[in-house]
Amino acid sequence: MSGNALTLLVTGANGQLGQELVRMSSDRVRLVGYGRDQLDITDLKQCREALAAVRPDAVIHAAAYTAVDKAEAEPDEAYRVNALGTRNLAIAAREQGAKLCYVSTDYVFNGRGTSPYNEYDNTDPQSVYGKSKRAGEVLLQSLSDRYFIVRTSWVYGKYGNNFVKTMLKLAAERDSVTVVEDQIGSPTYTYDLAKFLIELAQTEAYGIYHASNTGVCSWYEFAQAIFEESGIAIRTEPCTTEQFPRPAPRPAYSVMDHAAIRQNGFTDLRPWREALRAFLKELEG
Numbered sequence: 001m002s003g004n005a006l007t008l009l010v011t012g013a014n015g016q017l018g019q020e021l022v023r024m025s026s027d028r029v030r031l032v033g034y035g036r037d038q039l040d041i042t043d044l045k046q047c048r049e050a051l052a053a054v055r056p057d058a059v060i061h062a063a064a065y066t067a068v069d070k071a072e073a074e075p076d077e078a079y080r081v082n083a084l085g086t087r088n089l090a091i092a093a094r095e096q097g098a099k100l101c102y103v104s105t106d107y108v109f110n111g112r113g114t115s116p117y118n119e120y121d122n123t124d125p126q127s128v129y130g131k132s133k134r135a136g137e138v139l140l141q142s143l144s145d146r147y148f149i150v151r152t153s154w155v156y157g158k159y160g161n162n163f164v165k166t167m168l169k170l171a172a173e174r175d176s177v178t179v180v181e182d183q184i185g186s187p188t189y190t191y192d193l194a195k196f197l198i199e200l201a202q203t204e205a206y207g208i209y210h211a212s213n214t215g216v217c218s219w220y221e222f223a224q225a226i227f228e229e230s231g232i233a234i235r236t237e238p239c240t241t242e243q244f245p246r247p248a249p250r251p252a253y254s255v256m257d258h259a260a261i262r263q264n265g266f267t268d269l270r271p272w273r274e275a276l277r278a279f280l281k282e283l284e285g
């Protein structure tokens, strides 16, 4: 390990994004992953101990309560992890002089927009999950002066369960699938997001960012693309959100403008379909 390597501590290291991040460790940027078993973010003492032990330059905070529907039934737990857990990390990071990069979500918006949300648009979360993630943002902003908030959407990748894997599994079992077409947004490949987070955490360009793969689609179009790119012949039927009610409301319009990426001179993430192609290739490999 080189003497001037940067060290980034990853929370939620066993999650979908966390595993991708840890895999990107290199001689230049060392990623130290702590899963929930090593660091429960709801415990301030554990946060302090972990940061004191690793002494990271920055924390990439990918741990979260992510069960969107379940959160409606257990709001206390969702807030405890997403709001108070983020507060604890903000306190510990400040004490260690570490930057903190918090991964947040498109669910902070109400989803009734008609043009892409930018980083300074008013938030108005509609679900417990969205509200608890927004509460984490607010606590972080009030406690830290060296923070990044990175809102992303429709995340998928090699690790954990996600929409792409579900579609591939259904295709192996059925002749047709029905997918909602009245929710639109941008899919995000964990690999591309992780690369951006690592780049961002090395800078001092603090603030709020929107980061997803570029371009827009509905879940229905995303499913069609997954099948087309995989060479799978399956009937794909569109349906409406109303036909499949869920405990937590889903935003109809989740499109985010990546103004902060542009304004700070970063390279935007590649188009979603290109990323999907790369992911499917990686899955095959």
Ligand SMILES: NC(=O)c1ccc[n+]([C@@H]2O[C@H](COP(=O)([O-])OP(=O)(O)OC[C@H]3O[C@@H](n4cnc5c(N)ncnc54)[C@H](OP(=O)(O)O)[C@@H]3O)[C@@H](O)[C@H]2O)c1
Pocket (backbone or CB within 6 Å): 011, 012, 013, 014, 015, 016, 017, 018, 035, 036, 039, 040, 041, 042, 061, 062, 063, 064, 065, 066, 081, 085, 103, 104, 105, 106, 133, 152, 153, 154, 155, 156, 160
């Ligand atoms: N997935 C999406 O579509 C999406 C969209 C927008 C934003 N995001 C955000 O992106 C980030 C990464 O999401 P993901 O898809 O990687 O989620 P994930 O796979 O559910 O990973 C989250 C990880 O956090 C861990 N965790 C939960 N409570 C914890 C605690 N108290 N202390 C420490 N770790 C805890 C979980 O551990 P257990 O498995 O033990 O619970 C899990 O390993 C999250 O901040 C999420 O809000 C995700």
